[in-house]
Amino acid sequence: MIGLFSLAVLYTLYLARDLLLPIFLALLLSLLLRPLVKGLRRLRVPEAVSAILLVTLLFAGLAGAAFSLTDPATHWIKRAPVVMHEMELKLGDLRQSVETARSASRQIEEMAAAADQDIDTVVVRGPSLAEQVLTQSQVILAQAFIVLVLLFFFLAGGRSMLEQVMGAMPNLEDRIHYATIAGTVQKNIAGYLATVTLINTMLGLATAGLMAVLGMPNPGLWGVMAALLNFIPYLGSGVSLLVITIVSGLTFDNTLAIAAPPLCFVVLTTIEGNFLTPVIVGRRLTLNPIAVFLTILFWGWMWGIPGALMAVPILAVFKILCDAHKPLHALGALLGGKTPA
Structure with a gap:
């Protein structure tokens, strides 16, 4: 039973990762920012106002960093397919062995093509690295929005929620x-x-x-x-x-x-x-x-x-x-x- 329960927990964690990741990340960020909320509360700033202020500052910082780093990051991502070729030219002595391996590979391919001249070959082009990164970026942005919303609720109502849970316990x-x-x-x-x-x-x-x-x-x-x-x-x-x-x-x-x-x-x-x-x-x-x-x-x-x-x-x-x-x-x-x- 313990083994089956452990496997069920692992499967749930893996299957629900898109749901659990924002929750875990928002909880960790709330623990990091909670001392700031406490400090602002001592200055008589309501927790909801503190939460809005901190989430807004965090969003502004992330947006500024993303805006300033998007162009150079995109540049290097687009260069990724040619990086290995450029590195090959830099390696010098290893280039000859690489060329030898490529020559042998081409000979094998030519032999195979000669044996199967009547077989049509269909090449399916998958999405490029840049396209994959763009698609993944959209998912990351959606999850980031969820994290910020959850972070606001954890900062604004986390203390009262914890007090309610503690108050529901009958034993002091x-x-x-x-x-x-x-x-x-x-x-x-x-x-x-x-x-x-x-x-x-x-x-x-x-x-x-x-x-x-x-x-x-x-x-x-x-x-x-x-x-x-x-x-x-x-x-x-x-x-x-x-x-x-x-x-x-x-x-x-x-x-x-x-x-x-x-x-x-x-x-x-x-x-x-x-x-x-x-x-x-x-x-x-x-x-x-x-x-x-x-x-x-x-x-x-x-x-x-x-x-x-x-x-x-x-x-x-x-x-x-x-x-x-x-x-x-x-x-x-x-x-x-x-x-x-």
């Missing part, structure tokens, strides 16, 4: 227990998200500045990419490094100039990953690196890149819930150190 001890859990989740996850967002923003600004100094095209685009992908521990910085290396190889001809952008980015991510993040974030939440990596793989498999981005906060919430329930203390200890109260 249960009310105190679950109110403490809710407070711990809100405090630690909000602190974690705010800290990581600040660190990643600094990394993105430093990356954009270095890329501009080194002469890379569209430095702002690579800075935003580095900041966003760095929310995925271990894997995100590797993807950013790969993209920066490819762009550098396509942009410059000198070996030193090609190596400078990726090497500088490695220095930045080394400082961030080995000094800043462990010292600052480790004070709030200590998670097992193996558990983090497996969680990223799982949610990335279930929900793609958005799932990988939300994997660590989801793991952190689950660990806090484990620490708050005695039967799950062993699992919480396996996931990381003791959660601070």
Whole structure:
């Protein structure tokens, strides 16, 4: 029964990902912005007004970033089909082996064509990469609108909703227990998200500045990419490094100039990953690196890149819930150190 229930939960999470993704993302954003709502409430600003203000500012920031980065991102997406050809020309010595393989492939194709001269061939052209990205962008925009609407409701009515749930519990001890859990989740996850967002923003600004100094095209685009992908521990910085290396190889001809952008980015991510993040974030939440990596793989498999981005906060919430329930203390200890109260 437990196995069947687990399979049913996994299937539901996968099948309902388009519905659950905006809800999860709005919940995480509400935890991040909740301290600002509390601060404005102390200034006698109603929560609904605070929610409208914060959602409007968030929408303006996202719209401004999308407007400024759409053209360079579209340019590189359209160039994607020829990137491999350009990289092949840059690789030099490997080009001969590639040409040999292509020649052998053409010979095989000619032999096959000679054997089947009477067979008509129909080539079906699929959508281009740019068309696929455009279609996916429309889905992302629709989900972003849903996230903003849900975020408004969570910020404007989340506190009253939680109070109603707590008030419906007949046992005073249960009310105190679950109110403490809710407070711990809100405090630690909000602190974690705010800290990581600040660190990643600094990394993105430093990356954009270095890329501009080194002469890379569209430095702002690579800075935003580095900041966003760095929310995925271990894997995100590797993807950013790969993209920066490819762009550098396509942009410059000198070996030193090609190596400078990726090497500088490695220095930045080394400082961030080995000094800043462990010292600052480790004070709030200590998670097992193996558990983090497996969680990223799982949610990335279930929900793609958005799932990988939300994997660590989801793991952190689950660990806090484990620490708050005695039967799950062993699992919480396996996931990381003791959660601070």
